Amino acid sequence: MADRDEAAWLGIDLGTQSVRALLVTGDGTVLGSGSAPLAGRRDGVRHEQDPASWWDGLCAATRAALRGRTGTPVGGLALCGTSGTVLLTDGAGHPTSPALMYDDARATQQAARARGAGLAVQDTWALPKALWLTETHGPGRITHQPDLMVLLLTGALPPADSSHALKTGYDLERGAWPDALARLGLPDEAVPDVVPPGTRLGEVSTSAADATGIPAGTPVIAGMTDGCAAQIASAALRPGAWNSVLGTTLVLKGASLTPVRDPSGVVYNHRAPDGSWLPGGASSVGAGVLTAAFPGADPAVMDERAAAHEPSGAVTYPLVSPGERFPFLAPGATSLVLGEPESDADLWAGLLQGVAFAERLCLDYLHHLGAPVDGPLTFTGGAARSPYWNQLRADVLGRPARVPRQTEPAQGMAALAAYGTGAAPALTDAAEAMVRLGPPVEPRPGHTARFAEPYARLVDELMARGWLPPPVAAHAHARLDDGDTADS
Structure with missing residues (x-):
């Protein structure tokens, strides 16, 4: 193993639109980066990718990231993938099906069967999709996105990491696959062995080194899902800390000493390598609504114009696609706009504020469940590049937030690689050494109060439509009436 002071670690992120690779030293210096585009096939609720494209993208991205390393040893690597993306492979690891992506929603009947068997799964989770694939393409081994890449890197089909296995039904508390899988038609040979994130899976083979530029050996x-990777990249790993990832959609990930119990299954818990818990949830609101509503618009220009509309004349719940998963479960939910925006700038402001309201409701819901939410908050994801939106979100939430200088999930995987090779005693230590945070974004005096009435109006509308449970709405109102901010 390379010495921590000399080596760098390679993090690889298999995203929806690209593969990203970062080579990072133990103090967070990025020595190299690379990316390669990915294409998918969308047809209604269906979303597939060709697994072969992942390898092509990985090879291009890692070669670019390693081009300027000038002899610096690569201490190790880890990969993250999109949570819930799954395919089938044969015994040798060759794909026998397309890869169904994280948001593919064709397996609703299989999801209902799984819930009927006592498993708390959502329609787009990997388990329903694995059942659909098995029924459509025949039996095979359930394989997650990073599993296939590890096979091509090491030459051996690996066990899955428990983070990616979570949405395939793996029981993290028992450390075992549930017995219900066999009753659903998935025999033992269909599911992989599972290991904790941070486990050493093997070494880069000679042939993979030739293809990727990563040194053999x-x-x-073993990595984690992209949401967990982004959380590591924000160093939000101590109990009570939360990372809000705002990209196409919104994901909140936190840290807790114990699992956060949610009978509805809206909030679920990953497990950190040290045995602590990483609760969180994924919403269907997000920045994707901006590109859909204003194709070709300059975000910086629109942000500047939106600042004159606080609050907006339109109260929105801006879903990127139909159905909501967090902070409430409502498969039939659709985007809503209350009121009439007076201009494009006002509508842009309403969409920005609507996402921030959803973010606040997520934190109110977590508080309702008893989750610790009183620690530091970080913003990551593509939307964190907008200074105005960051400020607006801090205002709506009524709490400060910080933005890491480097917000990519690939950096989180570099930190996990450092931990997994023994270069850091704990993942928290590796992450905090690598992550460089910007100055706090403080709520502006008096601005949080501006958004209290439209937030309450949105909460009432969501409840009236039958999407938001009344106890959750009441809790959100109580916190608002008490003058509580989202961290109290």
Whole structure:
């Protein structure tokens, strides 16, 4: 193993639109980066990718990231993938099906069967899709996105990491696959063995080194999902800390000593390598509504114009696609706009504010469940590049937030690789050494109060439509009436 002071670690992020690779030293210096585009096939609720494209993208991205390393040893690597993306492979690891992406929603009947068998799964989770694939393409081994890449890197089909296995039904508290899988038609040979994130899976083979530029013998470490990777990249790993990832959609990930119990299954818990818990949830609101509503618009220009509309004349719940998963479960939910925006700038402001309201409701819901939410908050994701939106979100939430200088999930995987190779005693230590945070974004005096009435109006409308449970709405109102901010 390379010395921590000399080596760098490679993080690889298999995203929806691209593969990203970062080579990062133990103090957070990025020595190299690379990316390669990915294409998918969308047809209604269906979303597929060709697994072969992942490998092509990985090879291009890692070669670019390693081009300027000038002899710096690569201490290890880890990969993250999109949570819930799954395919089938044969015994040798060759794909026998297309890859169904994280948001593919064709397996609703299989999801209902799984819930009927006592498993708390959502329609787009990997388990329903694995059932659909098995029924459509025949039996095979359930394989997650990073599993296939690790096979091509090491030459051996690996066990899955428990983070990616979560949405395939793996029981993190028991450390075992549930017995219900067999009753659903998935025999033992259909599911992989599972190991904790940070486990050493093997080494980069000679042939993979030729294709990727990664030195042969480099340790390959079991990774986590992209949401967890982004959380690590924000160093939000101590109990009570939360990372809000705002990209196309919104994901909140936090840290807790114990699991956060949610009978509805809206909030679920990943497990950190040290055995602590990473609760969170994924919403269907997000920045994707901006590109859909204003194709070709300059976000910086629109942000500047939106600042004159606080609050907006339109109260929105801006879903990127139909159905909501967090902070409430409502498969039939659709985007809503209350009121009439007076201009494009006012509508842009309403969409920005609507996402911030959803973010506040997520934190109110977590508080309702008893989750610790009193620690530091970080903003990551593509939307964190907007200074205005960051300020607006801090105002709506009534709490400060910080934005890491480097917000990519690939950096989180570099930190996990450092931990998994023994270069850091704990993942928290590796992450905090690598992550460089910007100055706090403080709520502006008096601005949080501006948004209290439209937030309350939205909460009432969501409840009236039957989407938001009344106890959750009441809790949100109580916190608002008490003058509580989202961290109290």
